Amino acid sequence: MRVSWYGTMTDTRELVQRARAGDARAFEELVRGHYRAAYATARALTGNDMDAEDVVQDGFIKALERLDECDPDRFAGWLLTIVRNRAHNVREREQVRATASIEDVEPAGPDRTDIGAERDELGAALNEALADLSPIQREVVLLHDMEGWKHREIAESLSMSEVMARQHLFQARKRLRELLSRDELKEYLP
Amino acid sequence: MNDDRLDLSPLDPTRDPVRYERAVGRIMDAAALPLARRRARLTAVGQVSRWWRPMLAMAAAVAIAAVSILAQVQPAAAESELSTSPLAEAMGIPSTVATWMTSGTAPSPIDVFEDIEVEP
Numbered sequence: 001m002r003v004s005w006y007g008t009m010t011d012t013r014e015l016v017q018r019a020r021a022g023d024a025r026a027f028e029e030l031v032r033g034h035y036r037a038a039y040a041t042a043r044a045l046t047g048n049d050m051d052a053e054d055v056v057q058d059g060f061i062k063a064l065e066r067l068d069e070c071d072p073d074r075f076a077g078w079l080l081t082i083v084r085n086r087a088h089n090v091r092e093r094e095q096v097r098a099t100a101s102i103e104d105v106e107p108a109g110p111d112r113t114d115i116g117a118e119r120d121e122l123g124a125a126l127n128e129a130l131a132d133l134s135p136i137q138r139e140v141v142l143l144h145d146m147e148g149w150k151h152r153e154i155a156e157s158l159s160m161s162e163v164m165a166r167q168h169l170f171q172a173r174k175r176l177r178e179l180l181s182r183d184e185l186k187e188y189l190p
Numbered sequence: 191m192n193d194d195r196l197d198l199s200p201l202d203p204t205r206d207p208v209r210y211e212r213a214v215g216r217i218m219d220a221a222a223l224p225l226a227r228r229r230a231r232l233t234a235v236g237q238v239s240r241w242w243r244p245m246l247a248m249a250a251a252v253a254i255a256a257v258s259i260l261a262q263v264q265p266a267a268a269e270s271e272l273s274t275s276p277l278a279e280a281m282g283i284p285s286t287v288a289t290w291m292t293s294g295t296a297p298s299p300i301d302v303f304e305d306i307e308v309e310p
Contacts, residue, residue: 019225019228020228021228021229021232022225022226022227022228022229022230022231022232023225024218024221024222024225027218027221027225028214028218031214031217031218031221032214035203035204035210035213035214036202036203036204039203043201043203049203052203053203053213056213056217057213057216057217057220060217060221061217061220061221061224064221064224064225065224122200123200123201126198126200126201127201130201141196141198142198142201144195145195145196145197145198146198146199146201146202173194173196176196177196
């Protein structure tokens with residue numbers, strides 16, 4: 001099930017209420033319905049799949065613990081705020097670790113980067129190109145082009161104007177096209 | 191603008207079903223305990239176990255307040271009863287004895303004799 005912020009609000013509201021009562025199936029539906037969006041946000045901020053998966057997991061568990069504070073009609077945006085905060089924490093921790101000791105910095109091998117995406121060349125190239133964007137541009141383009149969120153949903157989730165969300169998307173796409181066209185991956189571009 | 195959409199499907203976390211299911215499974219494993227806690231909260235026993243501590247604390251506070259109020263009210267009430275001369279008379283207590291009691295001073299033997307003479 002893929003849940004858009006507004007598209008299945010009634011379902012989401014009901015699922016949130018059932019999950020509040022401890023219904024595991026309802027919570028699993030919430031997880032499945034919002035996994036991609038949560039992942040897109042986490043991936044945009046952490047920059048790699050492994051940390052993104054950890055952040056998403058932490059984010060969902062934290063959301064479950066604080067589910068009573070959530071407005072069921074705004075679950076997606078609320079969840080992404082939690083995910084975003086956790087991703088920032090991870091990123092800060094990584095930065096501290098990196099500055100504390102250069103020896104502690106793990107090499108950019110296959111274990112720290114994108115295991116799934118490295119399975120094909122395009123995935124690796126996309127990751128490389130995304131790394132060149134700002135976190136906000138990454139989040140906007142992933143939420144829009146991968147997860148299918150609307151500008152209004154993205155703007156609300158990121159507390160920015162719709163115009164600004166469009167602007168970030170435009171800039172992100174432009175930069176990605178430049179980078180990807182250099183990598184002989186033009187066939188994947190529309 | 192949607193026509194310009196980039197194909198980011200290689201980054202889709204659900205693209206690899208095995209990995210995706212494993213990730214969801216990990217989340218659900220971690221969620222088992224918080225979910226169980228939520229279910230427990232809704233049962234009658236869960237409600238009692240959830241509220242017994244605050245209820246006990248509240249009952250203790252009420253009891254302490256009640257005792258302190260009673261401790262202040264009772265001596266005042268006793269005093270007002272004794273100072274009521276008609277009531278003392280109705281109970282057959284001589285007025286002078288009632289006066290001694292309300293004043294809180296012990297009578298001298300002379301006072302006692304005088305009183306006996308006045309009110310046989």
